[in-house]
Amino acid sequence: MSTTIPVRVERIEQLATGIKQFTLVAADGGALPAFDSGSHVVVHMGERANAYSLTGALSDTRRYRISVRREEQSRGGSRHLHEAVAEGDTLAISPPANLFGLADAAPRHLLIAGGIGITPFMTHIQTLEARGDDFALHYCFRNRQGAAYLDSLPLLLPETRLSLYESELGQRLDIAALLAGQPAGTHVYVCGPAxxxxxxxxxxxxxxxxxxxxxHEQFRNEVDTAGGAFEVTLARSGILLTVGADDTLLRAIEKAGVKVDCMCREGVCGSCETAILDGEADHRDAYLSDAEKAAQKTMMLCVSRAKGRHLVLDL
Structure with missing residues (x-):
């Protein structure tokens, strides 16, 4: 697990119904690591760890901003931030990581956001504007009360670059038509519901x-743990552990004191890929190909589970 950074919650703001913005500063008062557009941090809250896109100014290394939607069906991460965290509290975050960067050279960038998926585009807009690139943002949401940044986006982008779709008013994005109207070589970026x-x-x-x-990027944050308990032997560490039906393999390994690198904790980055020495994995990641999953040579510890009752891993 990567070294975490202690941060203090400087300010909490209500951006929309069910969405709060948290401004974080270094607990020691110093500078935070620089980050590029599309980056995220993982907020560690005991056994919970959720990933959130950074939304603040790219030039500001004194503070980070994240926006958190309260998930009613969550396992507690977003509820904890909404209900238990106050201004002045201290949190632990991972250093910034980026799984959703911009292409270096493209004739046009097409940005498509759905709901809270608008967050990584708040920094992409800054980079694209600074580079003078051709781009447009299409933002889909259920209603204005529950959508973040509706006040600030029109101030950042002209009407020619910003299109809004409020589904409760019957406004729908015609994806096929939108793509058909793009110039050759356009790159599309989407972040939102599956x-x-x-x-x-x-x-x-x-x-x-x-x-x-x-x-594309989709932070699930609430990993599917369905499938029952199973046992795992960590061959190099000589540890036998049980993964509970409501726990994840990664959390069980971390609780046993074994450090694992994992940037996303969502099964998309590949950083926690680990060799399977015996047993079969129930693959639930979006990183391995179908052929790699069928080969049962490696697995992603953050989201995947065991098909049977026991796994042996090269850890």
Missing amino acids: QLNDAVIFAARAAGWSDERIH
Whole structure:
């Protein structure tokens, strides 16, 4: 597990119904690590650890900003931040990591956000503006009361670059038509609910877009732990542990005192990939290919589980 950074909650603001913005400063009063657009941090809250995009000014290393939507069906991470964290409290965060960066050279960048998926685009806008790149943002949300940044986005972007879709008013994004109207070589970026991400990816591929031009991010934060308890032997550490039905393999390993690198904790970055020495994994990640999953050579500790009752891992 990466070394964490102690931060103090400087300010908490209500951005929209169910969404709070947390401004974080270094607990020692110093500077925080610089980050690039699309970066996120992982907030560690005891056994919980959720990833949130950084939304503040890229030039400001004195403070970070994250926006957190309260998830009613969550396992407690977002509820903890909304209900138990106050201004002045101290939290631990991971150093910034980026799994959703911008392409270095593209004739146009098409940004598609759904709900709280608007957050990584708040920094992408800064980079694209600074580079003078051609881009447009399409932001889909249920209603204005529950959508973040509706006041600030029109101040940052002209109408030609910002399109809003409020589904309760019957406003829908025609993904296929939008993609068809883009110039050759355009890169598309989507962040939002799985349904939106999947629809954009499917439409882009159906239109002949290469995967190199399709970028997506989806922080699930609430890992699926369904499947019952199982045992794991850590071969190099000589540890036998039990992963509970309501726990994750990664958390169980960390609680046993074994450090594991994991940037995303969402099964998308590949940093916690570990060799399987015996047993079969129930793969739940979005990193390994179907062929790699079938080979049962490695697994992602943060989201995947055991198919049977026991696994032996090279840890």
